[in-house]
Amino acid sequence: MFESVTRRAGLLAAMLLLVMGTAAEATTVRVHYDVGYGNRITIRGSKTPLSWTTGTNATWTTGNVWTLSWANSVGDVEVKPLVNDTSWSTGANYRIKAGATVDIYPFFGAASGQMQYVSNFSSPQFGNVRTLRIYLPPSYSLNPLKRYPVLYAHDGQNLFSASTATYGVEWRMDETANSLIGSGAMDEVIIVGIDNGGANRIYEYTPCCDSQYGGGGADKYERFILDTVKPYIDQNFRTLTTKANTALIGSSLGGLVSFYIGRRNPTAFGKLAALSSSFWWNNQALTQQVEAATTKVAVNFYIDAGTSSDGLTETTRMRDALVADGYVQGQDLYYYVAQGAGHNESSWAARLNIPLTYLFPWQSTVY
Incomplete structure (x- = not known):
């Protein structure tokens, strides 16, 4: 069930890139986090196609890397990852420059070393x-x-x-x-x-x-x-x-x-x-x-x-x-x-x- 969900998410992401621009022209965020079986990472952000009210599903890839891309024409964006679109990552928003591929290693919970x-x-x-x-x-x-x-x-x-x-x-x-x-x-x-x-x-x-x-x-x-x-x-x-x-x-x-x-x-x-x-x-x-x-x-x-x-x-x-x-x-x-x-x-x-x-x-x- 989980594999089929992630495959559908990947297909939707691919279709979105076809509409918005080629992969070479895409801005990409890669979230490195193991959410456990049956859970997912979503991304909320400051500009369409992202929003602060509803998250967009990232696509799971090998190594527990969750990827989401959008067209460079969107411009610079602030984003934040969530688990199951309910638990926000700790810390500030991540600034993503247009055309960049950015790796994020978040955590979710109290900031206590x-x-x-x-x-x-x-x-x-x-x-x-x-x-x-x-x-x-x-x-x-x-x-x-x-x-x-x-x-x-x-x-x-x-x-x-x-x-x-x-x-x-x-x-x-x-x-x-x-x-x-x-x-x-x-x-x-x-x-x-x-x-x-x-x-x-x-x-x-x-x-x-x-x-x-x-x-x-x-x-x-x-x-x-x-x-x-x-x-x-x-x-x-x-x-x-x-x-x-x-x-x-x-x-x-x-x-x-x-x-x-x-x-x-x-x-x-x-x-x-x-x-x-x-x-x-x-x-x-x-x-x-x-x-x-x-x-x-x-x-x-x-x-x-x-x-x-x-x-x-x-x-x-x-x-x-x-x-x-x-x-x-x-x-x-x-x-x-x-x-x-x-x-x-x-x-x-x-x-x-x-x-x-x-x-x-x-x-x-x-x-």
């Missing part, structure tokens, strides 16, 4: 162990057809739980991601919180070498992420591994090391967020490197600082260096001044929505 923990994760680079705290986005268990971008985040113990945070205040990264995904402001991502090395934190997060604090372990930490953490995540989770889908985020020294590693590895990381970064380190040596650069590195940068003893002068100098290298505010650069914000977890938590939506805005994932 899940946490997984990998304890005693070994770092051969440092000869120690730590915990990886992994946020899996809402659809991870609901849509096994989907793969996800990955955000690697430093100071993992401060991100998701006040009980493990160094100063008892967390970033609320999971709650913020859930909210942004649910409202359709942000794409779903896997977030990998990497615990710092405790007493070794300054060493791990810094290039060589500050006259007062020493440091110098950032190159080892870079190898720890690229040679140990990232391969483990890619092997054990459904990730999208290209640079366009891979980012870094951190604050303070974590911001410094995000900037340092991301800029050195533009084939691995396409974007990064550096909050309240310690650009003062070693007489602003990292900023001096950017100022002396003769080529522009293909990485998108988010940098910010608060106005209350938060290194705003040094961050502004780094902004100016990036602009001089050709980066453009609002495109491959986002510079933000957080009025009244200080150098603490509560300030970073309060504005976390800004870098998250810059790094992974809705419908930006490259499949």
